[in-house]
Amino acid sequence: MSAARTQLLDRGVAQALSALSAAAKKGLGDPELAELVMIRASQLNHCAFCLDMHLTLARGNGVAEERLGLLAAWEEAEDLYDRRERAALALTEAMTVLTEGFVPDAVYEEAALHFGDAELAHLIGLITAINSWNRLMVGRRVAPGGYTP
Template identity: 50%
Template sequence: MTNSETKRLNFAKSAPKAFKALIGFDTAAREGLDPVLVELVQIRASQLNGCAYCLHMHTTDARKAGESEERLHMVQVWREASGFFTEAERAALELTEAVTLVSHGGVPADVYARAAEHFAEPELARLLALIFTINTWNRIALSTAKVPDTDERTAA
């Protein structure tokens, strides 16, 4: 059996306390945030991290929250498609990229300042927490080789 064929663990079953703690953190992060914004952030981080499992899950959730196909197609190129997103969404997407790619130079002061212009401090804190959680979920899905279109949220 090669490494790519090695059966990976089920994180939720193997570390249930850690999994439940992460669900609690994720739930707290989302509180009071616009559900469409939540999905846009999760989609962008999942794109950057190459997480097909989470990308499939969150594009599906975005559609359920009323997001249009047109905007979903533009998330990856949001800078060039500025007319598709509000200033607040653009600030959130920019912050998502900076936090997700934090090893590429940290979170620039101007990026943080733009986000702070659009989100009150408690909301900005929850937005940051949301970015932290999706990056953790991406790493769990990638590390355990989750397969797209097998949403296991209801099975956990």
């Protein structure tokens, strides 16, 4: 995040959340999947800044434009996302929206089939981090544009 952007947030908060994001992403060990998860949460939360940022990072990680363009409809685009990615995206949606007040058992169990305990903990940490970033950026009305990796 640029210096101008961090001025909109408390430096300590930004540093702590950056550390959580980095640890979760590293522990997950799959940069492409991490970006898909962060983009999907940002779509659901209508965070234009985070969408701009993570679309840029995803492209830099080699994620195909077709996968990025159809991510909002991943459930219908079955051929573009493998079962592991689909489980991660379902968990992302369940944790982001929380319309039922909890993550459905079936969603959690499907994710647990595709991720070991440590990976699942990092995935949940990543989803938590991006949701926090989304809320901070939307709450502070940070506009998209200007992000450079």
